Amino acid sequence: MKQIYIYVMDTLADWEIGYITAELHSRRFFKDNAPEIAIQTVSYTPHSITTMGGLKVTPDCKLDSMIVDENTVLILPGSDTWHQPEHQAVLQYAQQILNANGTVAAICGATLALATSNMLNSRNHTSNGPGFLDMFATNYTGQSFYQDQPVVRDNNLITAGSTDALLWSKAILETLDVFRNDTLALWYTFFNEGNPNTFYDLMETLPSKGH
Structure with missing residues (x-):
């Protein structure tokens, strides 16, 4: 089973995690033989946080109760x-x-936090554009690993810029x-382009359609 933790904090950018x-x-849209998953919100505090959109979220658990192994997704x-x-x-x-060998997926300001913690100095990654990490993370030395792409996967690390939540979510789902x-290809195309015909094609890939 994959144990998925979604870190919640004050001013969390609601839209960035909305798709996933x-x-x-x-x-x-899960397939018939999809791996088992469990999802929990996690935080440093047991108390509710307030997202950037003003939503109140009470974490399911605190950090010290997390499982840390190859099946963990943060x-x-x-x-x-x-x-x-x-x-x-x-x-x-x-x-x-x-x-x-668990998975960490970070977007926007979270990539800066990883850079500040020296986790991007030797892994391929992206962020909010060339120079962003240099500007705000004084100890960042991973310039040669920076890729000017919307989303970058380096084995079990997935990073994305602030405007690429859909593609980032696609990488996590993959x-x-x-x-x-x-299903995944059509899911991404539908939400990226908004063509209703694509949605009908997407529905045809689902188990209920007998495929």
Whole structure:
């Protein structure tokens, strides 16, 4: 079973995790033989946090109850508060997860947090554009590993820029192997282009259609 943790914090960028949380929770496009998954929100605090959109989210668990192994997936959204010291703990867990061959997926400000914690100095990665990490992470030395792409996967690390939540979600879904390949391709095309005919094609790939 894949244990998925979604880190929640004040000023969390709601839209960046919207695609992935909706699909993992609803399982509406999962294939018949999709791996088992469990999803929990996790934080440094047991108290509710307030997202950038004003939503109140009460974490399911605290960091010290996390399972850390090759089946762990940690999703780190963007936020305006990554610089605050209380988030150092989750970054330490992120390193432990990577060391255990688990998966870490970071977007927007979370990539800066990883860079500040020296996790991007020897791994291929992306962020909010060339120069962004240099500007804000003074100890960042991973320039030669930076790729000016919307989303970059380096084995079990997935990084993305602030405007690429859909493609980032696609990469996470692909890693989890919960969609058929044709379902995933059509899912991305539909939400990227909005053509209703693509949605009908997407529905035809689902188990209920007998394929």
